[in-house]
Amino acid sequence: MKEAIKKVVENNDTRLSKGFDFFIQFLIVVSVITFSIETLPKLEPKTRFILSAIEIFCVIVFTLEYLARIYIAEKKGKFIFSFFGLIDLLAILPFYLSFGVDLRSLRILRMFRLFRLLKLVRYNKAMRHFTKAMLLAREQIILFMAVTLVLIYFSAVGIYYFENEAQPDHFASVFDSLWWSIVTLTTVGYGDVYPITAGGKIFTFFILLIGLGIVAVPTGIISSSLTKAVELESEEK
Amino acid sequence: MKEAIKKVVENNDTRLSKGFDFFIQFLIVVSVITFSIETLPKLEPKTRFILSAIEIFCVIVFTLEYLARIYIAEKKGKFIFSFFGLIDLLAILPFYLSFGVDLRSLRILRMFRLFRLLKLVRYNKAMRHFTKAMLLAREQIILFMAVTLVLIYFSAVGIYYFENEAQPDHFASVFDSLWWSIVTLTTVGYGDVYPITAGGKIFTFFILLIGLGIVAVPTGIISSSLTKAVELESEEK
Amino acid sequence: MKEAIKKVVENNDTRLSKGFDFFIQFLIVVSVITFSIETLPKLEPKTRFILSAIEIFCVIVFTLEYLARIYIAEKKGKFIFSFFGLIDLLAILPFYLSFGVDLRSLRILRMFRLFRLLKLVRYNKAMRHFTKAMLLAREQIILFMAVTLVLIYFSAVGIYYFENEAQPDHFASVFDSLWWSIVTLTTVGYGDVYPITAGGKIFTFFILLIGLGIVAVPTGIISSSLTKAVELESEEK
Amino acid sequence: MKEAIKKVVENNDTRLSKGFDFFIQFLIVVSVITFSIETLPKLEPKTRFILSAIEIFCVIVFTLEYLARIYIAEKKGKFIFSFFGLIDLLAILPFYLSFGVDLRSLRILRMFRLFRLLKLVRYNKAMRHFTKAMLLAREQIILFMAVTLVLIYFSAVGIYYFENEAQPDHFASVFDSLWWSIVTLTTVGYGDVYPITAGGKIFTFFILLIGLGIVAVPTGIISSSLTKAVELESEEK
Numbered sequence: 032m033k034e035a036i037k038k039v040v041e042n043n044d045t046r047l048s049k050g051f052d053f054f055i056q057f058l059i060v061v062s063v064i065t066f067s068i069e070t071l072p073k074l075e076p077k078t079r080f081i082l083s084a085i086e087i088f089c090v091i092v093f094t095l096e097y098l099a100r101i102y103i104a105e106k107k108g109k110f111i112f113s114f115f116g117l118i119d120l121l122a123i124l125p126f127y128l129s130f131g132v133d134l135r136s137l138r139i140l141r142m143f144r145l146f147r148l149l150k151l152v153r154y155n156k157a158m159r160h161f162t163k164a165m166l167l168a169r170e171q172i173i174l175f176m177a178v179t180l181v182l183i184y185f186s187a188v189g190i191y192y193f194e195n196e197a198q199p200d201h202f203a204s205v206f207d208s209l210w211w212s213i214v215t216l217t218t219v220g221y222g223d224v225y226p227i228t229a230g231g232k233i234f235t236f237f238i239l240l241i242g243l244g245i246v247a248v249p250t251g252i253i254s255s256s257l258t259k260a261v262e263l264e265s266e267e268k
Numbered sequence: 269m270k271e272a273i274k275k276v277v278e279n280n281d282t283r284l285s286k287g288f289d290f291f292i293q294f295l296i297v298v299s300v301i302t303f304s305i306e307t308l309p310k311l312e313p314k315t316r317f318i319l320s321a322i323e324i325f326c327v328i329v330f331t332l333e334y335l336a337r338i339y340i341a342e343k344k345g346k347f348i349f350s351f352f353g354l355i356d357l358l359a360i361l362p363f364y365l366s367f368g369v370d371l372r373s374l375r376i377l378r379m380f381r382l383f384r385l386l387k388l389v390r391y392n393k394a395m396r397h398f399t400k401a402m403l404l405a406r407e408q409i410i411l412f413m414a415v416t417l418v419l420i421y422f423s424a425v426g427i428y429y430f431e432n433e434a435q436p437d438h439f440a441s442v443f444d445s446l447w448w449s450i451v452t453l454t455t456v457g458y459g460d461v462y463p464i465t466a467g468g469k470i471f472t473f474f475i476l477l478i479g480l481g482i483v484a485v486p487t488g489i490i491s492s493s494l495t496k497a498v499e500l501e502s503e504e505k
Numbered sequence: 506m507k508e509a510i511k512k513v514v515e516n517n518d519t520r521l522s523k524g525f526d527f528f529i530q531f532l533i534v535v536s537v538i539t540f541s542i543e544t545l546p547k548l549e550p551k552t553r554f555i556l557s558a559i560e561i562f563c564v565i566v567f568t569l570e571y572l573a574r575i576y577i578a579e580k581k582g583k584f585i586f587s588f589f590g591l592i593d594l595l596a597i598l599p600f601y602l603s604f605g606v607d608l609r610s611l612r613i614l615r616m617f618r619l620f621r622l623l624k625l626v627r628y629n630k631a632m633r634h635f636t637k638a639m640l641l642a643r644e645q646i647i648l649f650m651a652v653t654l655v656l657i658y659f660s661a662v663g664i665y666y667f668e669n670e671a672q673p674d675h676f677a678s679v680f681d682s683l684w685w686s687i688v689t690l691t692t693v694g695y696g697d698v699y700p701i702t703a704g705g706k707i708f709t710f711f712i713l714l715i716g717l718g719i720v721a722v723p724t725g726i727i728s729s730s731l732t733k734a735v736e737l738e739s740e741e742k
Numbered sequence: 743m744k745e746a747i748k749k750v751v752e753n754n755d756t757r758l759s760k761g762f763d764f765f766i767q768f769l770i771v772v773s774v775i776t777f778s779i780e781t782l783p784k785l786e787p788k789t790r791f792i793l794s795a796i797e798i799f800c801v802i803v804f805t806l807e808y809l810a811r812i813y814i815a816e817k818k819g820k821f822i823f824s825f826f827g828l829i830d831l832l833a834i835l836p837f838y839l840s841f842g843v844d845l846r847s848l849r850i851l852r853m854f855r856l857f858r859l860l861k862l863v864r865y866n867k868a869m870r871h872f873t874k875a876m877l878l879a880r881e882q883i884i885l886f887m888a889v890t891l892v893l894i895y896f897s898a899v900g901i902y903y904f905e906n907e908a909q910p911d912h913f914a915s916v917f918d919s920l921w922w923s924i925v926t927l928t929t930v931g932y933g934d935v936y937p938i939t940a941g942g943k944i945f946t947f948f949i950l951l952i953g954l955g956i957v958a959v960p961t962g963i964i965s966s967s968l969t970k971a972v973e974l975e976s977e978e979k
Contacts, residue, residue, distance in 0.1 A: 063421070067442040070428060145425055148418055176477070181859055184774070188856055191781060205778040210469050215930055217476045219452055222459035222696050222933035232921050239928045240887070244964030253481030300658070304679040307665060382662055385655055413714070447706050454713045456689055459696035459933050490718030537895070541916040544902060619899055622892055650951070684943050691950045693926055696933035727955030 037103045040096070055096060059147050062089040066144055090126045093147070097123060121146040168256035175248045182245050186238050187212040193231035198224075215239070216246045274340045277333065292333060296384050299326040303381055327363045330384070334360060358383040405493035412485045419482050423475045424449040430468035435461075452476070453483045511577045514570065529570060533621050536563040540618055564600045567621070571597060595620040642730035649722045656719050660712045661686040667705035672698075689713070690720045748814045751807070766807060770858050773800040777855055801837045804858070808834060832857040879967035886959045893956050897949045898923040904942035909935075926950070927957045 039048050065085050068078075097119045104110035111120070125143040165172070187208035194202040201224040202208050211224045215235065226232050276285045302322050305315075334356045341347035348357070362380040402409070424445035431439040438461040439445050448461045452472065463469050513522045539559050542552075571593045578584035585594070599617040639646070661682035668676040675698040676682050685698045689709065700706050750759045776796050779789075808830045815821035822831070836854040876883070898919035905913040912935040913919050922935045926946065937943050 066425075070432075070441040071443070072436075072440055142425065142429055145422070148422065151418070179477070181862070185856070185859065188777075188853065192853055195781075199783070203783050204781040206782070209473070213473045213476055214457070217480060218455045218692065218929045218931075219457035219476065220455075220459075220694065220925070220930035220932045221457045221462040222931075223462050225932040225934050236920070236924050239924055239930065240890070240960075243928060244961040247961050248964075249477075250481040250484050253485070303662075307669075307678040308680070309673075309677055379662065379666055382659065385659065388655070416714070446710070450710050450713055451694070454717060455692045455929065456694035456713065457692075457696075457931065458694045458699040460699050486714075487718040487721050490722075540899075544906075544915040545917070546910075546914055616899065616903055619896065622896065625892070653951070683947070687947050687950055688931070691954060692929045693931035693950065694929075694933075695931045695936040697936050723951075724955040724958050727959070 033103055036099055040099050040103060055092070056151065058089050058092055059150055061085065062144070062147055065089070086126070090123055093119070093123045093150075118146060118149045122150055164253070164256040168252050171252050172249055175252060179246055179249055182242055183209065183212045183216055186216060186242065189234050189238070190226060190231055193228055193234050194226050197228045197231070216242050218243070270340055273336055277336050277340060292329070293388065295326050295329055296387055298322065299381070299384055302326070323363070327360050330356070330360050330387075355383060355386045359387055401490070401493040405489050408489050409486055412489060416483055416486055419479055420446065420449045420453055423453060423479065426471050426475065427463060427468055430465055430471055431463050434465045434468075453479050455480070507577055510573050514573050514577060529566070530625065532563050532566055533624055535559065536618070536621050539563070560600070564597055567593070567597045567624075589624075592620060592623045596624055638727070638730040642726050645726050646723055649726060653720055653723055656716055657683065657686045657690055660690060660716065663708050663712065664700060664705055667702055667708050668700050671702045671705075690716050692717070744814055747810055751810050751814060766803070767862065769800050769803055770861055772796065773855070773858055776800070797837070801834050804830070804834045804861075826861075829857060829860045833861055875964070875967040879963050882963050883960055886963060890957055890960055893953055894920065894923045894927055897927060897953065900945050900949070901937060901942055904939055904945055905937050908939045908942070927953050929954070 038045060039051050042048050043052060062085075065082050068074075069082055074082075100116070100119065101107055101110060110116045121143060184205075187205055190211055191202055191205050191208040194208075202211070207224075213219075214221055214224070216238070226235050275282060276288050279285050280289060299322075302319050305311075306319055311319075337353070337356065338344055338347060347353045358380060421442075424442055427448055428439055428442050428445040431445075439448070444461075450456075451458055451461070453475070463472050512519060513525050516522050517526060536559075539556050542548075543556055548556075574590070574593065575581055575584060584590045595617060658679075661679050664685055665676055665679050665682040668682075676685070681698075687693075688695055688698070690712070700709050749756060750762050753759050754763060773796075776793050779785075780793055785793075811827070811830065812818055812821060821827045832854060895916075898916055901922055902913055902916050902919040905919075913922070918935075924930075925932055925935070927949070937946050
C-alpha cells in the first residue's frame with residue numbers, strides 16, 4: 032500500500048504518477064484563478080457559492096496530498112519541517128484557520144492561500160533554476176544591490192534638496208523622495224512625481240546619465256546567472 | 269509552361285524571379301499602407317474609391333500568385349495545408365468573404381487582411397531567423413515566461429491588498445491589479461494607475477528592485493538566441 | 506608655406522597642431538551653446554548682440570579652416586565632395602545664405618548650423634567607432650529593424666481595433682495607434698495614450714510580454730557591435 | 743598603546759577589530775536614517791531631541807575614529823589629505839561648522855553629512871569594485887558618453903523645431919527640450935512633456951527606434967566592466 036502511494040505521489044516515471052503531477056498543478060492554477068475571481072467586486076451569491084465549492088475541493092485534495100506525503104516519508108519530522116513540507120502546510124492552513132477566527136482577519140488569511148503558487152516549485156524546472164542561480168550569484172547580487180540602494184538613496188536626498196521648497200507635497204521628506212528615486216532609476220516614470228525646478232531637472236539629467244548603468248548591474252547578474260544555471264543543467268543531461 | 273512558372277514563382281536565381289519577389293513584397297507593403305489609410309476618419313469618397321481600386325488590384329495579384337503556387341505544387345493538398353499555403357489563403361479570403369456577409373462583421377474581417385504581413389516571412393530572412401530562434405530556445409522561453417507570469421501575478425495580488433481600499437476604482441480586483449503589474453514590471457509606467465499608500469509604495473519599491481532582473485530574462489533569451497541563429501546562418505555560408 | 510599649414514591643420518603630432526584641434530573643437534562647442542542660448546525666449550538686445558558677435562567669430566574661423574583644408578588638399582575636387590568636405594561647408598553655409606533670403610526661412614537655415622556637431626566626428630574616436638560598427642552590423646540591423654517595425658505596426662493595428670470605439674480621439678486611425686505602439690514598446694510610456702478597454706489591456710499585456718524581447722534585439726546588436734569595434738581598435742594598437 | 747589601537751582600527755583579523763568595523767558601519771547606517779527622519783515635516787520636539795542625541799553620539803564616535811586614525815598613521819599629513827582621510831573629515835565637519843554659522847546655510851551644511859555614506863567605501867567590497875571598474879573602462883565610458891550627449895542634444899534641437907510653436911511653454915528653448923530628451927531617451931517618460939504635433943511624433947518615432955541602441959552603450963560598458971572586475975577579484979583569491 033505504502034509503496035503504491037509512493038510510486039504515484041513521489042516518482043514521475045509511470046503514466047499514473049505523471050497524471051497525478053499534472054492534476055495537482057492543474058488544481059493549483061484553478062485555485063489561483065478562483066482566488067482572483069473572488070476579489071471581483073459585486074459577485075452574485077450563486078458565483079460565490081460555486082467558487083467556495085471549488086475552493087473546498089482544492090483544499091481537500093491538497094490535504095490528502097499532504098497527508099500522503101507525510102505517510103510515505105521515512106522521517107516524518109524531517110519532511111514536515113522541510114521547505115516543501117512547510118509550503119504544503121501553508122497552502123491549506125489558511126482554509127482551516129478561517130473557521131476559528133472572526134471575519135476581520137479573513138482578508139489577510141486569504142492572501143496566504145497564494146503560498147500554493149510556491150507548490151509549483153516542486154514541478155517547475157524554471158523555479159528550481161531560479162533558486163539555484165540566486166544561490167550561486169548570492170554574494171554578487173548582495174554587493175551590487177547595496178551599491179544600487181546607496182545610489183537610490185543618494186538620488187533621493189539630492190532631489191529632496193532641489194524640489195522640497197517648490198513641491199512640498201510631493202517631496203515632503205527623504206522618504207517621499209525615495210519613491211521618486213526608485214520610479215525614475217528603474218525608468219518606470221509614472222509621472223506622479225517629477226522635478227519642476229531647473230536645479231532638480233539638471234540633477235535628474237546627470238543621475239539618469241550615470242545611474243542607469245549602475246542600476247542595470249543586479250538585473251544583468253540575475254539574468255546571466257540564470258542562463259548559466261540552465262546551461263549547466265542541460266550539460267549534465 | 270509549368271516549369272516556366274516554377275522558375276519565376278519559386279526559385280530566386282534569375283532576374284525575372286527576383287523581380288517577381290520584389291513585386292509581391294512591394295504589393296504587400298502597398299496593401300498594408302492602403303489598409304492604414306482606410307482607418308483614417310473623414311475620408312473623401314474619391315480617396316475611398318482609389319483605395320478600393322488598389323485593394324482589388326492587390327487581391328487579384330495575390331490570388332493569381334496563390335493559384336500559380338497550387339498549380340506548380342507537386343502535392344497540391346500538402347501545399348494548401350502548409351504554413352505558407354494557409355497564409356496565402358488568409359491574405360485573400362477576407363476580400364472574397366466580404367461580399368457574402370453584412371456590414372457589421374466587415375470590421376473584423378478587414379483585420380484579417382493583415383495576415384498578408386506574414387506573407388513577408390517567405391521573403392524576409394530575419395523572420396526566418398526569428399521563427400528558427402524561437403523554436404531553438406522554445407523550452408527555456410516557456411520556463412522563464414512561467415516564472416515571469418508568476419511574478420507578475422504575485423505583484424498584482426500584493427498591490428491589490430495594499431491599494432484596494434485606498435483606490436477602489438483602479439485596484440478593483442486582482443485582474444485590474446494585473447494591468448498595473450505588467451505596466452510597472454516592463455517599466456512602461458503610463459501613470460494611469462500607481463500606488464498611493466505608503467505600504468503600496470514600499471511594496472512596489474522592493475518588487476521593482478527584485479523583479480526587473482527576472483522580467484528581463486525572457487527578453488535576454490530571445491535576444492541572445494536570435495543573434496545566435498544569425499551567426500549560425502552566416503557561418504553556413 | 507603649404508607644408509607649414511598642413512602640419513598644423515592635418516597632422517596631430519606637434520604641440521601647435523594639437524592646440525589647433527583643441528581650439529576648433531572648443532569653437533564647435535561654443536557655437537552649439539550659442540545656438541542653444543539664442544532659442545531662449547525674451548533675450549535682451551545686448552545678449553543678442555554678444556551672441557551674434559561670437560557666431561560671426563566662429564564662422565570666420567571655420568571658413569578659414571575650410572579654405573586652408575582646400576588649399577592643402579592635393580585633389581581639391583575630391584576633398585570638397587568628400588564627407589568631411591561637405592560637413593565643413595554645411596557648417597558655414599547657413600550663415601552666408603542668411604544674408605540673401607527673407608526672415609521666414611531663417612528659422613530652418615539656423616537649424617543647419619547644427620551640422621557643425623558632425624565636424625566633431627573628425628576629432629572624436631567614439632564617433633568613428635560608431636560609424637564603423639554601424640557599417641559592420643549593417644545587414645543585421647536592417648533585418649531586425651524590419652522585424653521591429655512589423656511588430657510595432659501589428660501592435661498598432663491590434664490596439665486600433667480594441668480602442669478605436671472607446672477612445673476615438675486618441676486612437677483615431679492606425680497612424681495615431683502607431684504613436685501608442687512606439688511609446689509603449691520602447692517602454693517610454695508617457696501616459697498621453699493608453700488602453701482603457703478590457704480587450705485593449707489584455708492585448709497590451711501579451712504584446713508587452715512577447716514584444717520587449719524583439720524590440721531589444723536591434724539595441725543589443727548596436728551595443729555589441731560597438732563594443733566589438735572598440736576591442737578591435739585597441740588590439741590593433 | 744598605539745599598536746593596540748592599530749590592531750583594532752586598521753586590521754580586520756581579530757574578533758575585536760571585526761566588531762569595531764561592524765559598529766562603525768552600523769553607526770553610518772543609523773546616522774543616515776536619522777538624517778532621513780529629520781527631513782520629515784511636523785516632527786515633535788521630543789523626536790527632534792532624540793534625533794539630535796543620536797547625531798551627537800555618532801559625531802563623537804566618528805571624531806574619535808578620525809583622531810585614532812591620525813594617531814596611528816605613520817605619515818600624518820599623508821593620511822589627512824588622502825581620499826579616506828578627507829572623507830572622514832567631511833563626515834564630521836558639518837556638525838562642528840553648524841555652531842559658528844547662522845541658520846540659513848545650515849540646510850546645505852546638513853547635506854554634507856551624507857559624505858558619511860562614502861565612509862562605507864572603506865568597508866564595502868562592491869564600492870571598491872565599482873571605482874576600480876570605472877577606472878578601467880574610463881576611456882570608453884567618456885567616449886560613448888560624448889556620443890550619447892550629442893544624440894541627446896540633437897534630439898532636443900529636433901523636437902524644439904517641431905514643438906516650439908505648438909507648445910511654447912513646454913518647449914520654450916533648447917534647454918527645456920533637453921529635459922524632454924533625457925526623459926525620453928532613457929525611457930523614463932514621466933508624461934509631463936511629450937510631442938503633440940504630427941512632425942514631432944514622427945521625429946520621436948525615429949529617434950526612439952535609432953537612439954535607444956546608442957544610449958544603452960555606456961550602460962552596457964559600466965555593467966560589463968563591473969562584472970569583469972568582480973571576476974578578476976574572485977580569480978585572485
